[in-house]
Amino acid sequence: MRKTFCAMLVLVAVLFFGAAEFCSGRNTSFSCIEKEREALLKFKLCFHDPSHMLSSWKGNDCCEWRGVGCDKNNRYVVSLQVRGSIFGNQRPQLYLIANVKEVGSSLLKLRYLEHLDLSNNNFNGNLISPSLGLMKQLRYLNLSDAQFRGRIPGELGNLTRLRVLDLSQSYYGGLKVDDDIQWIARLSSLQRLDMSGVNLSHASSNLFQVLGMLSSLSWLSLSDCSLKNSHLPSHNHLFNVTLLGNVQHFDMSQNSFHGPIPIFLQNMTSLTFLDISSVNLSLTSSNLFQVLGMLPSLSWLNLSSCSLKNHHLPSCNHPINFTLLGNIQYLDLSVNFFQGPIPIFLQNMTSLRVLYLFSNQLSGSIPDSIVQLSKLERMDLSGNQLSSVPDSIGQLSKLESMDLFGNQLSSVPDSIGQLSNIGQLSKLESMDLSRNQLSSVPDSIGQLSKLEGMYLSGNQLRSVPDSIGQLSKLENMDLSRNQLRSIPVSIGQLSKLENMDLSGNQLSSIPDSIRQLSKLEGMDLSGNQFGTGFPKWLQLPKTIKRIDFSNANISGHLPENIGHMMPMLVGLFLENNLMNGSVPKSLCNLKHLAVLALSNNMLSGTIPKSLCNSKSLKYLDLSNNRLSGSIPNCWRNDQSFLFIDLSSNNLSGLFPSTMVELSSLSVLHLNNNSLHRELHVVLKKFTSLMVLDLGENKFSGNLTSIVGGEIHNHSLRVLRLRKNLVSGYIPSELCSLSQMQILDLADNNLTGRIPSCFGKFPIMVNATQLIHDSSDEFWDHTPLMEVRKGIYLVYSWDRAPLMEVVKGRYLEYKRQPLRLEISIDLSSNNLIGSIPEELVFLKDLHNLNLSWNHFLGKIPEKIGQMENLESLDFSKNGLSGRIPNSMSSLTKLSYLNLSYNNLSGPIPTGYQLQTLEDPTMYVGNPQLCGAPLLKKCSNDTLPPTTTNFKDNDEGALKRMWFYIVMLLGFATGFWGVVGTLIFVKNWRYAYFQWVDDVQHWILVVITLKVAQFKKMFNGNQEY
Incomplete structure (x- = not known):
């Protein structure tokens, strides 16, 4: 009875406490802690989340939310992973829109949080919140690439349980530490520390002594931290550094050290990974490898870009190096200054799996002793001057990748494919022999049964062996820029081939067997000579995604059903051919088509309206054809167009009003047609344009419509309205186009004066940012389209040509030159007044053309400040006065035209003006004199000898x-x-006494001399 009663009491207690546990909200079957759920929702409100990474953060149980991890027993949040993702040029997923302190306060409510990852997000350059130092349960903290800026708070040193701290900055680089770094020493549990990209230049000289106090540290990265020699410990301060003996992974690459290899490395005896790349070790003595040889566990060594030379290599006089380096599996000695044959000591490093020696000055033959590296898997000897490959190369049975690109090889040994013995290249997957002097390929190449990538471009091949069809696993083949006249039929047996590049050869046909390539996605046949008899190229596998037949001398019509024949097509390139007929409607209906490039052909007819149905097309180039009619007026804002070029056709009619609905459009070229419309219709809605070229048309209206719309708030860089019917004055609001670098308003009916604010265009004043555009926000506008596996095609705003009148003639700018061109052309208008003095502030302007207007007054006196000016045209105006002497300081000036003005006086001499000897650039100014004119100046008008304006x-x-x-x-x-x-009274008396004495002495000397002369004179008379 008593036992039954006790059992019932126990059961009641269990039920009571279970109910209490349930009521407390800690039951494992239901929701998380309410306070922590509210904290997470508060955290979510601090960010803009365009990619919906936190879209699952709703409902009662926050433990089920993406990135949130809870303890299984008490349901406390112990892990928070909201790591952003970056692919290509895409930006982080979360953008901070609140004060960073709000983020810290919400995180502090997660009292049991152990793992926090906020990496790859955008914290808008805010400081790291010091409140993170209060989260003392943290064991893992990752703030890498989160766009923090400023000083790293020392409060992080309170995280004594922290095992992993990642503050690395791979592309933003805004973090730094100050002189006091003792807080790092308090992280007593730290095992992994990554501060790559953090500015440590202001850290105290005891940096490594502090790091040496972290006894548990095994992984340390200080790459690209602006470290200098002063941060390295000296011989007198190596005590704590010996504690770094537990570090296994150490990266100190891309710093500003120079001189000998840091001596403390020899104490880090546990090292397995060492990266010292991009550090100047040129002053290191010849014992470099002896020091490294004292690291018995070292298996991964990177010494690339260290300015090393032959004397740094171990020689036969130091055999100890060979044995101690025998454990190294990865060795990178690329981008140095090694000369002569491949170093012989490498044959003793028998554990090597990866060997990189590319971009040196190695010459001669690859030695037969290379076969002793029997474990070698990857070998890159590209960018040297090697002349031959030994027959024994076929014995490297584990070799998976061989790169000999850019050498002087003239042949490939037959043994490369001999597989009769087990010791052959049976595992080779990638072989790059591009840019050599190969004239043939051995038949044995067909026996490389695992080859997936074969690259033989830029050689002298005239044929390819039939055995190539035996490469059953080949996925990528590059035979471009050779002298091939035919391709073997056996190519159709390459069942796994995905990408084939045969461009730049002498092909006139390709075998029908190519249609058997069931997995072919990308094919480049550009730069060949297919001619008129080439209709069979359309018979391609339906898997094809990218076709490039540009510059291939192809003629004939595009078949109307081309879109049905290649339904997966993403990119079609047929530029610079002789194609005629119309643009097939079916082509525009392709669901995946992103690039359609048909420029420089003889296509006729109208632009198909089916283009308005495409949601995938991003790049459209139909320029330089014979298209006629009007542009379809059916564009929609859900289309993806980024680039449209319809220039140099016979298009006419109204500019389509719906085209302004293309909100993502960055580049629009409609020049050299007969289009017309009021400018306010054209410009009222474009918000993403970077290039707008409407030149050589019949557009009318005035420029006030530009500043009346939204376009001035964004990124317009090129505005070209040359040779239209634009009238009215130039509004000063035009200066609000802060990214402007090419402004061409020539040959219109503009009146009034040039606004003085023209001297304030930021890029024209200082073009430094153009050089760094590849890493700036500008490239956010660059479309990236994946058109084949592993290959990206980049079409930037400056890909299409732009016609500009420079140095008196039309010049066509393409790609990179256009991106760096800076120009203003206001010629052939009815502008009046004087040339604004403020224009001289445009020191990075390259081309300035104000000719054929009605300007009066003088040429700006300080025009010499425009130091980058290459072309200057002020002709056909009413300018008067003298040519400023400062003009002679324009050292880059190669074209000058001041003809037909009222200029007078001497032509300045000196520097660049003396190289411009054509007198026609001054003709029509009867009062000018001096070279190169025949009229000489009078003496009172001779020009002063001028020197550089800066020198003056x-x-x-x-x-x-x-x-x-x-x-x-x-x-x-x-x-x-x-x-x-x-x-000073005494000095005054002494001075006057001295003067009186000197005076007296002078009088005595003069009196004696006079008496002496008199006596001599009287004596002569008596004689």
Whole structure:
């Protein structure tokens, strides 16, 4: 009875406490802690989440939310992973829109949080919140690439349980530490520390002594931290550094060390991974490998870009190096200055799996001893001057990748494919022999049964063996830029081939067997000579995604059903051919088509309306054809167009009003047609345009419509309205186009004056940012389209050509030159007034053309400040006065036209003007004189000998300082003497006594001399 009663009490207790547990909200079957759920929702409100990474953060149980991890027993949040993702040029997924302190306060409510990952997000350059130092349960903290900026708070040193700390900055680089770094030493449990990209230049000189106090540290990365020699421990301070003996992974690459290899490395005896790449070790003595040989566990070594030379390599006189380096499996000695044969000591490193020696100056043959590296899997010897490959190369049975690109090889040994013995290249997957001097390929190449990538471009091949069809696993084949006239039929047996590049050869046909390539996605046949008899190229597998037949001398019609024949097509390139007929409607209906490039052909007919149905097309180039009619007026804002070029056709009619609905459009070329419309319709809605070229049309209206719309708030860089019917004045609001670098309003009916604010266009004043555009926000506008596996095609705003009048003639700018061109052309209008003095501030302007207007007054006196000016045209105006002497300081000027004005006086001489010897650039100015004109100047009008404008300024400055110093010297000397005589009585008496004595001595000397001369004179008379 008693036992039954006790059992019932136990059961009641269990039920009671279970109910209490349930009511407390900690039951494992239901929801998380309510306070923590509210904290997470508060955290979510701090961010803009365009990619919906936190879209699952709703409902009662936060433990089920993406990135949230809870303890299984008490349901406390112990892990928070909201790591952003970056692919290509895409930006982080979360963008901070609140104060960073709000993020910290919400995280502090997660009292049991152990794992926090906020990496690859955008914290808008905010400081890391010091409140993170209060989260003392943390064991893992990752803030890498989160776009934090400023000082790393020392409060992080309170995280004594932290095992992993990642503050690395791979592309933003805004974090730094100050002189006090003792907080790092308090992280007593730290095992992994990554501060790559953090600015440690201000860290105290005891940096490595502090790091040496982290006894548990095994992984340390200080790459690209601006470290210098002063941060390295000296011989007198190596005590704590010996504690780094537990570190196994150490990366100190891309720093500013120079001189010998850091001596403390020899104490890090546990090292398995060491990266010292991109550090100047040129002053290291010849014992470099002896020091490294003292690291018995080292298996991964990177010494690339270290300015090493032959004397740094171990020689046969130091055999100890060979044995101690025998454990190394990865060795990178690329991008150095090694010369002569491949170093012989490598044959003793028998554990090597990866060997990189590319971009050196190695020559001669690859030695037969290479076969002793029997474990070698990857070998890159590209970018050297090697002349031959030994027959024994076939014995490297484990070799998976061989790169000999850019050498001087003339043949490939037959043994490369001999597989009769087990010791052959049976595992080779990638072989790159591009840019050599190969004239043939051995038949044995067909026996490389596992080859997936074969690259033989830029050689002298005239044929390919039939055995190539035996490469059953080949996926990528590059035979471009050779001398091939035919392709073997056996190519159709390459059942796994995905990408084939045969461009730049002499092919006139391709075998029908190519249609058997069931997995073919990308094919480049550009730069061949297919001619008129080439209709069979359309018979391709339906898997094809990218076709490039540009510059291939192809003629004939595009078949109307081409879209049905290649339904998976993503990119079609047929530029620079002789194609005629119309643009097939079926082509525009392809669901995946992103690139359609048909420029420079003879296509006729109208632009198909089916283009308006495409949601995938991003790049459209139909320029330089014979298309006629109007542009379809059916565009929609859900289309993806980024680039449209319809220039140089016979298009006419109204500009389609619906085209402004293309909100993502970055580049629009409609020049050299007969289109018309009021500008306010054209420009009222474009918000993403970077290039707008409407030149050589019949557009009318005035420029106020530009500043009346939204376009001025964004990124317009090129505005070309040349040769239209634009009228009215140039509004000063045009200066709000802050990214402007090419402004061409020539040959219109503009009136009024040039606004003085034209001297403030930021890029024209300072073009430094153009050089760094590849890493700036500008490239966010660059479309990236994947058109075949592993290959990206980049079409930037400057890919299409742009016609500009420079140096008196039309020049076509393409791609990179256009991106760096900076120009203003206002010629052939009815502009009046004087040339604004403010234009001289545009020191990075390359081309300035104000010809054929009605400008009066003088040429700006300080025009010499426009130091990058290459072309200057002020002709056909009413300018008067003298040519400023400063013009001779325009050292880059190669074209000058000042003809037909009212200029007078001498032509300045000196520097660049003396190289411009064509007198026609001054014709029509009867009052001008001096070379190169035949009219000589009179003496009173001779031009002063001019020097560089900057030199004149510097000379004037030097003269000013000379006079100042001279006056100061005179004043100091004068008052140093006179002041002393006035205020010191004894000195004054002594001075006047000295003067009186000197005077008396002079009088005595003169009297004696006079008496002596008289006596001599009288004596001569008596004689």
